[in-house]
Amino acid sequence: MAPSWAVIIENVSKVYPGEVRALDGVSITIAGGEWIAVMGPSGSGKTTLLNILDGLDKPTSGRAEVQGVNLAHLMPDDAATFRREHIGLVFQQFHLIPYLTAIENVMLAQYYHSMVDRRQALGVLESVGMEARAHHLPAQLSGGEQQRVCIARALVNEPEIILADEPTGNLDEANEEKVLEIFHRLHKEGKTIIVVTHDREMGQQAQRVVMMQHGRITCG
Amino acid sequence: MLLRMVVKSLLRSHRTTLWVLASLTLCSAMAVMFATMSMEAEGKMTHELRRMGANAVVYDEASAGSAHAGKDATAARWEQLQKSCGRCGAMLLLLTARIGLVRKAPIALVQADAGGLASMTSYWSVSGRRPSHAGECLVGGKAAKLLSLQTGSTLDVEWPGSGSAASLSVVGIFDSGDEDEDRVFVTSLDLSGARHASGKLPPGHRPLPEPLLHGGQVNCLSCHRDGVPKQSRHEGEGDSSSASRSKIEAMPIEYALLSVPGGEGAILRIAGELEAEGAGLAVKPLRQITHGESAVLYRIRLLTGLALAAVMALSVMGVAAAMLARIRERRKELALLHALGGTRRSVAAFLMCEGAALGLVAALGGFIAGNVLSAFVMQLVFRASAPPRLLAFLAGLVATLVVVLLVSAVASSRALKLDPAMALRGE
Numbered sequence: 001m002a003p004s005w006a007v008i009i010e011n012v013s014k015v016y017p018g019e020v021r022a023l024d025g026v027s028i029t030i031a032g033g034e035w036i037a038v039m040g041p042s043g044s045g046k047t048t049l050l051n052i053l054d055g056l057d058k059p060t061s062g063r064a065e066v067q068g069v070n071l072a073h074l075m076p077d078d079a080a081t082f083r084r085e086h087i088g089l090v091f092q093q094f095h096l097i098p099y100l101t102a103i104e105n106v107m108l109a110q111y112y113h114s115m116v117d118r119r120q121a122l123g124v125l126e127s128v129g130m131e132a133r134a135h136h137l138p139a140q141l142s143g144g145e146q147q148r149v150c151i152a153r154a155l156v157n158e159p160e161i162i163l164a165d166e167p168t169g170n171l172d173e174a175n176e177e178k179v180l181e182i183f184h185r186l187h188k189e190g191k192t193i194i195v196v197t198h199d200r201e202m203g204q205q206a207q208r209v210v211m212m213q214h215g216r217i218t219c220g
Numbered sequence: 221m222l223l224r225m226v227v228k229s230l231l232r233s234h235r236t237t238l239w240v241l242a243s244l245t246l247c248s249a250m251a252v253m254f255a256t257m258s259m260e261a262e263g264k265m266t267h268e269l270r271r272m273g274a275n276a277v278v279y280d281e282a283s284a285g286s287a288h289a290g291k292d293a294t295a296a297r298w299e300q301l302q303k304s305c306g307r308c309g310a311m312l313l314l315l316t317a318r319i320g321l322v323r324k325a326p327i328a329l330v331q332a333d334a335g336g337l338a339s340m341t342s343y344w345s346v347s348g349r350r351p352s353h354a355g356e357c358l359v360g361g362k363a364a365k366l367l368s369l370q371t372g373s374t375l376d377v378e379w380p381g382s383g384s385a386a387s388l389s390v391v392g393i394f395d396s397g398d399e400d401e402d403r404v405f406v407t408s409l410d411l412s413g414a415r416h417a418s419g420k421l422p423p424g425h426r427p428l429p430e431p432l433l434h435g436g437q438v439n440c441l442s443c444h445r446d447g448v449p450k451q452s453r454h455e456g457e458g459d460s461s462s463a464s465r466s467k468i469e470a471m472p473i474e475y476a477l478l479s480v481p482g483g484e485g486a487i488l489r490i491a492g493e494l495e496a497e498g499a500g501l502a503v504k505p506l507r508q509i510t511h512g513e514s515a516v517l518y519r520i521r522l523l524t525g526l527a528l529a530a531v532m533a534l535s536v537m538g539v540a541a542a543m544l545a546r547i548r549e550r551r552k553e554l555a556l557l558h559a560l561g562g563t564r565r566s567v568a569a570f571l572m573c574e575g576a577a578l579g580l581v582a583a584l585g586g587f588i589a590g591n592v593l594s595a596f597v598m599q600l601v602f603r604a605s606a607p608p609r610l611l612a613f614l615a616g617l618v619a620t621l622v623v624v625l626l627v628s629a630v631a632s633s634r635a636l637k638l639d640p641a642m643a644l645r646g647e
Contacts, residue, residue, distance in 0.1 A: 047645065051641040054559070056558070056559060056640050056641040056644070057641045076558075076564060077563040077564055077565070080558060080561050080562060080563050080564075081561065081563070083559065083560075083561050084560065084561020085561075089559055089560075091644065093646075095552060095556045095559075095644060097225075097553055097556065098232065098553075099228040099229055099231070099232035100224075100225065100228060104221075104224065107221060108221065108225070108557075108560060109560050109561070111221040111222070112557070112560045112561040112562045112566065113561060116221050153560075
């Protein structure tokens with residue numbers, strides 16, 4: 001039986017002003033429920049690929065289809081709608097709103113998705129071991145804790161795809177393990193996970209590693 | 221959630237918030253102050269301007285030309301006028317005029333209360349002084365020139381028909397820029413005996429010289445002479461005017477000066493009231509005065525309007541600088557809202573809500589500050605209080621919201637131009 005593709009990237013290029021070619025004819029398909037690690041040196045185009053997959057950026061050419069939707073042709077607001085329905089984003093720098101508590105940061109994603117549900121938000125925080133710190137501001141949390149809040153925010157709307165950009169890049173070993181545990185659980189739950197990372201350990205945990213260099217996929 | 225975000229984000233960047241609030245509060249306070257001032261000060265100014273003297277003249281249309289006009293009817297008409305004046309706080313000065321002969325030339329002598337005349341005609345330029353008792357007179361510039369009179373001259377007046385005469389001392393000559401200048405003003409002149417007189421013109425009588433005949437539109441005597449003869453001519457058709465004219469000139473004419481607060485509009489209201497009541501009195505504004513007042517009030521309004529516009533422009537600049545700086549500081553936060561699925565409209569709405577919240581707080585603060593300021597200024601300038609007015613609050617609220625929403629719209633458009641992917645990368 002043919003797999004159902006979560007992501008189909010066909011000959012995608014991204015050229016920034018000044019003829020900076022971030023992606024150069026990239027093609028890749030990712031099946032639903034697959035855990036992919038995208039690795040490569042800095043400037044190889046990993047984050048650009050991720051931004052095209054979440055609709056924050058548009059390819060200059062090629063086809064970028066996620067969950068059956070070609071993101072290349074979406075207007076910014078349609079891309080935002082697509083993102084809140086299908087994608088959960090995890091950032092290296094967490095990007096929590098500094099004046100909102102942990103639970104409010106999670107509820108913010110609910111607010112833009114549909115409606116806020118404090119109990120559900122608390123449940124998601126509990127699933128990442130952060131229920132005790134739900135009412136703390138980001139500045140009162142450690143890096144690992146902030147990352148877990150960031151993951152909770154990505155999960156609260158139950159997206160099919162998790163896109164993570166260096167999720168363990170700013171974490172110590174103990175916190176890295178906790179994050180990996182969460183990703184394992186999400187993988188078991190059938191989520192499609194695409195992780196951009198420099199971390200070999202993180203890469204080894206993934207089902208497939210895609211290597212990139214100079215805007216091209218060199219392996220995987 | 222939106223409200224919580226708005227409040228928390230404003231509290232978080234409290235320095236910028238305070239700066240924006242201060243600018244907006246200043247803008248609101250100025251708008252409240254100018255609104256209060258324009259509402260209060262206009263009334264106060266018109267009262268102040270009333271100190272300058274009369275701004276309207278009233279003449280008795282009903283009895284004009286009728287030598288047998290009923291004394292009671294005339295008195296009733298003036299009483300009606302007094303009531304109308306009382307209702308709008310206008311001052312009234314009744315004057316009685318009669319044609320006398322000076323060196324065989326007819327001239328209008330007007331009797332008026334000295335104090336009343338001084339307050340109603342304070343804008344006159346008087347060389348010498350005003351008459352203070354019987355036997356003294358103040359001569360209009362045109363009349364003085366025609367009769368070659370100077371301060372200190374003696375004016376011998378004959379009353380046509382009665383054969384009596386009076387000798388007056390010229391104590392001052394005035395310029396009013398109006399048709400009053402062809403008259404002689406006295407404080408006490410016994411005209412009661414002449415009221416019903418219909419004597420003949422003395423020998424040597426000649427028609428009024430041109431300058432004395434053609435006053436302006438508000439010259440009671442001119443109106444009298446222009447309006448009444450219709451009846452006189454009708455009565456004495458074919459008969460040349462000399463007999464009728466002699467009656468008119470022997471008859472005293474009553475008219476009044478009015479000082480009406482509220483300018484030309486208020487004068488026209490009184491005129492309308494009297495016309496509706498069929499009082500038979502014609503009220504005409506002294507155009508020079510009312511136009512002067514209107515010009516002063518217009519300039520005051522223009523000045524306050526320009527000052528308010530300047531304050532609003534400065535506020536826009538101050539608030540815009542702070543809010544745009546705030547947008548730059550919050551690039552990542554706004555990019556994150558996009559990343560979490562916020563549409564352009566929802567992100568703009570968030571920023572507009574922040575602006576509106578600041579505007580509402582500033583409008584309240586500005587209302588309080590504006591009232592304190594306007595009370596202070598009103599006390600300083602007019603020695604009068606200025607009660608808080610809802611309309612002034614609304615003016616402040618509108619001014620503040622206009623400023624803040626304008627700036628928020630600019631800030632939002634900047635925020636919407638952000639590339640969220642780049643902002644999240646920190647580029």
